Amino acid sequence: MANAKKHKDREINSQPENRPIFASVILFGGTIALFLALGASVSLGASEIDFKTVWSAIFQFNSELTSHQIIQEVRLPRAISGALVGAFLAVSGALLQGITRNPLAAPSIMGITDGAAFALAIVFSFFPTTGYSMIMFWAFLGAGLGTILVFGIGALAKGGLTPVKLALAGIAVGALLSSLASGIAIYNQVAQNMSFWYAGGLVGTQWISIKLLLPVGIIGLGIAFILAHSITVLNLGEDVAKGLGQRTFFVKGLAIIVVMLLTGASVSVAGAIGFIGLVIPHITRFLVGTDYRWVIPCASILGAILLVLADIGARMLNPPFETPVGAITAVIGVPFFLYLARKGGNA
Amino acid sequence: MGLADTIKKRPWIFIVIVVTLIVIAFFFSLNTGASTMGPKDVIQTLLGNGTDKHQLILFEFRLPRIVIAILVGAGLAVSGAILQSITKNEIAESGILGINAGAGLAVVLFIFFFQTINLAISSNYLLPIAALFGAILAAVIIYLFAWKDGxxxxxxxxxxxxxxxGFNAILIIFQLKMDPQDFTEAITWLSGSIWGTDWSYVLAILPWIIILIPLTMIKAPSLNILHMGDEIASSLGIHVEKERGLLLLIAVALAGASVSVAGNITFLGLIAPHLVRRIIGPKHQFLIPGSALMGALLLVVxxxxxxxxxxxxxxxxxxxxxxxxxxxxxxxxxxxx
Structure with missing residues (x-):
């Protein structure tokens, strides 16, 4: 039985070898693809605007043209915040999977997203005039609450956080926090605002969100990159990392704070968007190997591309209505989750 | 300890206690609601001496709602009890397994294609059937994906x-294509609500519950044996796959019927059988009716x-x-x- 489990662990964590050249290609090609996706995102929508106008709206802005105003005030902030949020979620997932060595670790599965949503229900209910930056701070606290609860259950649980326990603990914490959030929202009659925001995705994103996302991104992604090497080592196993002289507690703690920061900021801007943090790190590791110095930058590029494309889908699927972008990422992510469940649930 | 042992040996005591609690909760629930109505009025109205207004509130609003809570609670709890036994898994439940979501999606699609949620009374009977198809579809998908040498x-x-x-995501996409009023009602219904129900919903779910729960009780000996493991079961002469398939179908049908009138209520099917098993032990002759009553009590409360x-x-x-x-x-x- 123990042998089988060990074998299973190895199977889950067996990753392809590192491919730095391939990774550089992804970084380079991915950046180009990201800019193309951003361009498409800006040009597609209720009123189609051709690429030339997009170009001139960005570089020779003329405030008298409606199309230029649409681009500057509506489409550009939406596209850019989509890219940032996608990158944040992907990196959060990569960090979580790296430190827990658990293939199902991701912010939406672990109740972190619901924690942030819970905090926002409180803010919307009791402090409706709160400014943007404070909302983000609250989301950060809420993400922390969700994280602490899930990891707390893991620490108390017999046998630790196995993939299935992690998923179940995430469901339980998520259900608890989101039902409390609904109760609070219903009582204070902000339920409609809440659900609009929760499923709203990137609708109505403004430049101010980007001003707040950017510093979080620089700090969060920066620390994630600094931690990358330690996480590669940690991913070999806690004992190995300790044997190599790593302060594993410090690395894990810092990584979790980064996850809270990135996820909290994402949720406060874009609501609950699941599965990017689950899917992208797996794809990235499949492509570039397990060296997190490559995984983290590549995951952030790929996450950005995925969310920008999903957001285009959200607008185009059922015009003029918006489809929640979280539903689209879920439709993409669920088959992937099922694949992982088949592979990882091999008890 | 003494009391717990006594109850474990005599499950009937437990059944009587839960039934008493349900009756108390029933009357308590009759007395509470948006418009105030004292216990005296309630008794008067029940005896047939109430004012028209009180009769309306009691018989058309409060009573069907409580009856639905009882039926749905019983249905979900028995469904959970079956699923836990046949999968030998303490945390199996129709909500967590996605069966409720499948039923919910089918109902939303049904409403979407037949336009209105305020269906004529005759179509209310179709809702459980639509939900059943969704629930079976979900169960089949789950079984197929989970199958890998067993x-x-x-x-x-x-x-x-x-x-x-996945079902929830598809659900959201379809909900948005509904017109706003249907959408709001669908959302309310899906988050698990038994408000705004009337007797037609009671009649829609009643046949499912009163046929399937006794059927499960008849199957209790099979459940006892299946719970011990496949090998023991087949050596005792049980047709394992056939019995399991039939019981799974019953569990799925109960969940589907419950969801079709009360929306997606998660965790009830998990807790009720679990509590009952802890109190009176795993014998299904008592576990099944005990879970049904416990589920009803929990949902009314x-x-x-x-x-x-x-x-x-x-x-x-x-x-x-x-x-x-x-x-x-x-x-x-x-x-x-």
Whole structure:
């Protein structure tokens, strides 16, 4: 039985070898693809605007043209915040999977997203005039609450956080926090605002969100990159990392704070968007190997591309209505989750 | 300890206690609601001496709602009890496994294609059937994905979680294509609510419950044996796959019928059988009726809480059940291996 489990662990964590050249290609090609996706995102929508106008709206802005105003005030902030949020979620997932060595670790599965949503229900209910930056701070606290609860259950649980326990603990914490959030929202009659925001995705994103996302991104992604090497080592196993002289507690703690920061900021801007943090790190590791110095930058590029494309889908699927972008990422992510469940649930 | 042992040896005592509690909750629930109506009025009205207004409130609003809570609670709890036994998994439940979401999606599609949620009374009877198809579809998908040289309990749960998320995503996409009023009602209904129900819904779900729960009780000996493991079961002469398939179908049908009238209520099917098993042990002759009663009691109580906690606003009962059920579930996670 123990042998089988060990074998299973190895199977889950067996990753392809590192491919730095391939990774550089992804970084380079991915950046180009990201800019193309951003361009498409800006040009597609209720009123189609051709690429030339997009170009001139960005570089020779003329405030008298409606199309230029649409681009500057509506489409550009939406596209850019989509890219940032996608990158944040992907990196959060990569960090979580790296430190827990658990293939199902991701912010939406672990109740972190619901924690942030819970905090926002409180803010919307009791402090409706709160400014943007404070909302983000609250989301950060809420993400922390969700994280602490899930990891707390893991620490108390017999046998630790196995993939299935992690998923179940995430469901339980998520259900608890989101039902409390609904109760609070219903009582204070902000339920409609809440659900609009929760499923709203990137609708109505403004430049101010980007001003707040950017510093979080620089700090969060920066620390994630600094931690990358330690996480590669940690991913070999806690004992190995300790044997190599790593302060594993410090690395894990810092990584979790980064996850809270990135996820909290994402949720406060874009609501609950699941599965990017689950899917992208797996794809990235499949492509570039397990060296997190490559995984983290590549995951952030790929996450950005995925969310920008999903957001285009959200607008185009059922015009003029918006489809929640979280539903689209879920439709993409669920088959992937099922694949992982088949592979990882091999008890 | 003395009391617990006595109850374990004499499950009838437990059954009597739960029935008494249901009766108390029933009358308590009759007395509470948006418009005040004292116990005296309630008794007068029940005896047939009430005013027209009181009769309307009692017989057309409050009574059907409580009856539905009882039926749905019983249906979900028995469904959970069956699923836990045949998968030999303490945390199996139709909500967590995604069966409820499948039923919910089918109902939303049904409403979407037949336009209105305020269906004529005749179509109310079709809702459980639509839900049944969705629930069966979900169960088949889960089973197919979880199958890999047999179905391991862990894989079943993980696949169920994924299927649940997938159905919910498709659900959201379809909801948005509805017109706003249908949309609001669908949302309310899906988050697990038994408000705005009337007798036609009672009649829609009643046949399912009164046929399937006794059928499950007849099958209790098979459940006892299946619970021991496939090898023992087949050596005792049980047709394992056939019995399991039939019981699974019953569980799925109960969940589907419940969801079709009360929306997606998660955790109830998990908690009720679990509590009962702890109190009176795993014998299915008592576990099944015990779970049905416990489920009914829990849902009536949750409905009372939902009606009164934040009055005049109502909390959907599904949310109340989640808020109470999730901590219990967490406790289970910490405790079990």
């Amino acid at each position: 179905v391991s309990p862990v894989r079943l749960i993980l696949v169920g979680i994924g299927v649940n998320a 949750a409905d009372i809480i939902g009606k009164n906690l934040l009055a005049p606003s109502e909390i959907p009962v599904g949310i109340v059940v989640s808020a109470l059920g999730a901590p219990y579930f967490i406790y289970l996670l910490i405790k079990t291996n």
